[in-house]
Amino acid sequence: MIRRRLLVACLLAAPWAAQADIYKYVDEEGRVxxxxxPRKGAIKLDIETRSPKPPPSPAQAPEPKARLAPANFPRVSPEDQRRRDELRRQVLEQELAAEKRLLAQAREALAKGQASRPAEGDAASAARLQKLMDLVRLHEQNVAAIQYELSLLRR
Known part of the structure; x- marks a missing residue:
């Protein structure tokens, strides 16, 4: 019985024991x-502490939304959606083919630029070579993005 009272007293005293005053001190070099x-020149800060809000009880919890869209939201039939997806797939495949052609051209231009080997310290040639490398990287990223979009479409 005494142990239980001691335990309850310790638990009730714990929040006050954890509370401490906070001081802000700025040294000669400006470090905060x-x-x-407490130290000389420090300012005591008044910080309002709040206990966190308890989670809502099951009775107060909001009900999950039964629908993802409002009741008046326009619906698309599965057949219409399949047609739209197929059209999107065709457009993406055309874009992918065009992007792959541009990537091949950019790689070819880069290979020619690297074969001409600019002289040491030739800033203009190095800048042209960097632009070609950036262009190749851009087309590679575009190809990867289009392939990703295609992977999201259901067959």
Missing amino acids: TFTNI
Whole structure:
């Protein structure tokens, strides 16, 4: 019985034991230090502490939404959606083919630029070569993005 009372007393005292004053101190070099130890020149901060809000009880919890869209939201038939997806697939495949052609052209231009080997310190040639490498990287990213979009479409 005494142990239980002692335990309850310790648990009730725990929140006050964890509370401490906070001081802000700025040294000669302008460094800011926050501490719980008072020192000369430190300013005591008044910080309002709030306990976190308890989670809502099951009775107060909002009901999950039964629908993802409002009741008056226009619906698309599965057949219409399949047609739209097929049209999107065709457009993406055309874009992918065009992007692959541009990538091949950019790689060819880069290979020619690297074969001409600019002289050491030729900033203009190095800049042209960097632009070609950036162009290749751009087309590679575009191809990857289109392939990703195609992977999201259902067959």
